[in-house]
Structure formats: structure tokens, C-alpha cells
Amino acid sequence: MFSVLIQTLGCKLNQLESEAITDAFLRCGFSIYDKNTQTKEPPVIVINTCTVTSKADQKARRFIRKALRDYPFSSVFVTGCYANLDKTAIEELDNLKSGRLFVMKNSEILDLPALLKERKQGTGNISDKEKSFIPSPQASMQSFSILEKNFQFAPQQFSAHTRGSLKIQDGCNKTCTYCRIRLARGPSISLDSKTVLERLFILEQSHAEVVLTGVNICQYQDKAAKNLVELLDYLLNKTKNICIRLSSLEPENIDENFAKILSHPRIRPHFHLSIQSFSKNILEKMGRKYTPEVIERAITLLRSAKEDPFIACDIITGFPGETHEEFEKTYEMCKKSSFAWIHVFPYSKRPGTPAFLLKETVPEKEVSKRVEILTSLAWQGRNEYVKRWIGKEVEVVVENGGGKFHQGKYYQGKFYQGTSENYLKVLVQYDGEAPIQGSVARCLLSSVDVQGDYDVICSPPKQQHR
Numbered sequence: 001m002f003s004v005l006i007q008t009l010g011c012k013l014n015q016l017e018s019e020a021i022t023d024a025f026l027r028c029g030f031s032i033y034d035k036n037t038q039t040k041e042p043p044v045i046v047i048n049t050c051t052v053t054s055k056a057d058q059k060a061r062r063f064i065r066k067a068l069r070d071y072p073f074s075s076v077f078v079t080g081c082y083a084n085l086d087k088t089a090i091e092e093l094d095n096l097k098s099g100r101l102f103v104m105k106n107s108e109i110l111d112l113p114a115l116l117k118e119r120k121q122g123t124g125n126i127s128d129k130e131k132s133f134i135p136s137p138q139a140s141m142q143s144f145s146i147l148e149k150n151f152q153f154a155p156q157q158f159s160a161h162t163r164g165s166l167k168i169q170d171g172c173n174k175t176c177t178y179c180r181i182r183l184a185r186g187p188s189i190s191l192d193s194k195t196v197l198e199r200l201f202i203l204e205q206s207h208a209e210v211v212l213t214g215v216n217i218c219q220y221q222d223k224a225a226k227n228l229v230e231l232l233d234y235l236l237n238k239t240k241n242i243c244i245r246l247s248s249l250e251p252e253n254i255d256e257n258f259a260k261i262l263s264h265p266r267i268r269p270h271f272h273l274s275i276q277s278f279s280k281n282i283l284e285k286m287g288r289k290y291t292p293e294v295i296e297r298a299i300t301l302l303r304s305a306k307e308d309p310f311i312a313c314d315i316i317t318g319f320p321g322e323t324h325e326e327f328e329k330t331y332e333m334c335k336k337s338s339f340a341w342i343h344v345f346p347y348s349k350r351p352g353t354p355a356f357l358l359k360e361t362v363p364e365k366e367v368s369k370r371v372e373i374l375t376s377l378a379w380q381g382r383n384e385y386v387k388r389w390i391g392k393e394v395e396v397v398v399e400n401g402g403g404k405f406h407q408g409k410y411y412q413g414k415f416y417q418g419t420s421e422n423y424l425k426v427l428v429q430y431d432g433e434a435p436i437q438g439s440v441a442r443c444l445l446s447s448v449d450v451q452g453d454y455d456v457i458c459s460p461p462k463q464q465h466r
Helices: 012-027 054-070 081-085 087-091 112-119 143-150 181-185 193-204 228-238 256-262 280-286 292-305 324-337 364-389
Strands: 003-008 044-049 075-080 101-103 164-167 209-213 243-246 270-276 310-317 341-346 393-398 404-407 412-420 425-429 440-448 456-458
Touching (some): 003 054, 012 164, 012 209, 054 081, 081 181, 310 324, 324 364, 341 364, 393 425
Parallel strands (some): 003 044, 075 101, 270 310
Antiparallel strands (some): 412 425
């Protein structure tokens, strides 16, 4: 069977879905193309796209053009959020009308490996005759089948990530005026809690940690009337060892009950808040249903749940009508909140959204300046957070099997890289045999990585790997 090149753009949910696509190809007998070791063209390329910003669209188009140009005999299959919304625009990228470019919705892409296995046993691109076997992106499906297909993204093995991921939710019921993802993904749907537990049991056999992910996991609601807090309680009571990391959270959903479940020792002390602004006026224009006071309360509750957790946030700056004073308010509140990281996004006009029609645009030069200021604050917050943790012990998940030898001005020896429970990128010194990828060790965060490749250098583990 031939090899497949899979390229991923976008969020953790996209990364999980690409893992599921990879797993589906592997289970059908295909191999995954490695650009570093293979010289022949991959017969099939899958590009999983994002559409969160205009730059994300541009990057997707660049990847597609490059694939068509660099691999003239490959068939290119495009999926993901951008493909869900702009099929015609993507198809027009095939300037030569080569017939090698196919656009498939998320709900169809997992059928591709079995389809190709049945129809293609050799190498080369997909013939014109075989195009008729490609599922039509326009095919109508009942809501039940959409729900079923959306949650087929459940890989049995992970090729690109050490931690497992589990998709518990998709879509979003919010009407944020700037967001295009809700248009691409549709309304919120949730995987029933029984199936979530069954999949978590499977992951627990081979993973020390799992990330629960979705478009908006705070909207989780299954038929048994379980919300996210109740789901976490259910999963923690039914499992024994696996640790849980959460993807983005909404400030208005963080209350005392949420903080109580987050204090569980198997919930990782790493939280990401989707904030966007600390200006009440801008939040209202964005269609965000909370106030700056609600954000502050959420941050206080998260800090009460864990000892100095890693708290990150998203901020959009340059939203139409954002004044200098409103930006300063956001900046000052971000500074006061001592975030360990800030994901800064310049506002991007997205077709089909209400904000697309707003006229009070902020000059591009001013937006760039604001992005630069917030990014500088993000690095300052990161550095301060790292320094606070020097001298403390944490659990670290091994992300490779070691073997790296460093010899330089600041440190030398054998090291492996990993991610700490509080989401720091660490380089861990070790003696003897290299640890197994995915295993966990308790390590001392001994010094800041002055070379800047990682956050922290760790002394040899205090505890045997498990």
C-alpha cells in the first residue's frame, strides 16, 4: 500500500482529528510519508485546514498551492474548517485544472482510507474514473449520522503526540460576532458520557495523560443531563490513574462547583481561558456574555483550585471601535492577572460574521503596535511564572526517549524533553537507560533554560518512571 502525507493547521481539535485521520490510514495498511527520509512523491496528501483568521485561510491556500506545485503526481485532499466553508475558493487553487484537488468535509474524510484501499492498490494519483467514488461534499445527512461521524475522530494510536486526546464536544451555540468557526462546525453536540468513559478506559491503558477537547467543551451536555463538571466527576470516579488536561474554558462557566472538581489531583494545573478583551464595551460588541468582573472571578477561582496553576488566555486586539483607553484597560488587567501566557490575535474580518460589517476599523499600524505590546507582556508573564517554579517538584510526561546530548556553556549531559503537569516545556537530565516515551517522572525544576529552547532544565528524576 502507498504512503500518505498529512499536514495540519490550527487548534488542538484539528490536531486530534489529524491523529484520527492518520490512524484510519494506518489501520487500512497505508504508511505515513516522512519528508525527511522519503524522496518519492506521496500518492496522497491530506491537508487539514483552519479558518479562525484571514491569515489561517492564507496559510491553508499556501499549503495547498505548494502541495500541487511540489508534488505534481499526488492527489491532494483538503478538509477541516476552511474546507467546510469555502469549497469553491479552494477548488479554484487548481489553476491547471489537473483534477488532483478534492475538497471533503470533516464528516467525510475518515471514509477516505477505506475508499482508497478499495479503489487504489498501486501508486500514483486518483484517475478521473475514480473521482466518482469520492463521497460528495454536498451529500445530505441526517443529524444523527452527523453526530456519529463527528465523534468517529477517536484514534486508537497517536503518531504525532505523546499525550492522548479525546474529543467530547463539537460545534458551538454562541453567537460571537467575530467567529467563523461556529459557521464551519455548526451547533454544539456532545459525545454521551458512557462512550466518553469507554474511550478514556482505552486511552488509560497506554497513556498517563489525556486532553479533553472540543470547540467549546463548556457547552458539554449529554442525554443523561451531565454537564462538564458532572462529566469530570464521573470520569474521575470511574478511572484510577489517568490524568486529565482541559482545552479552552469560558469565564462565565467557572464557578465554585467547577473550581472544586478542578482541585482533584488528577486534573492538571493548566487552564486556558477564552477571554478576548477586558473592556465591557468591546465584549458586548463581540457578543461575549460576560463582564470583566466575571473574568476576574474566574481567574480567582482557578487559582484557588490549584497551587499557582498555569493560566493562559486568548486576547483579540484591534476589534472595530476598540479605543486606546479600552486597549489600555485590557493591557492593565492582563498585567494584573499575571497570566503565564497570552495568545494575542489581531482582529481579523471574517466573511459571514456580523462584525465583518462594522466600520469603526482600527488602523493596521495601531493594531500591530498593540499586538507587539501584549506579546511582550506575554513573555514577561511566562518568564515570571517559570521563575516562581524553580526549586519545586512536578510530574513530567516524557515526549521522546532521550538520547539528546548537550554540551555547551551552560549544561551538558544526556537529556530528554517533556511537558510538566503545569505545561512547562522541560529538558530533563537522566542517567542510565533512556526513559520510555509517554512515561511519567517526578522531577525537580532546577534552573531556567537560559538558551531559550525550553522553559526549565530539570535535575535527574527523583522518582522512577511509570
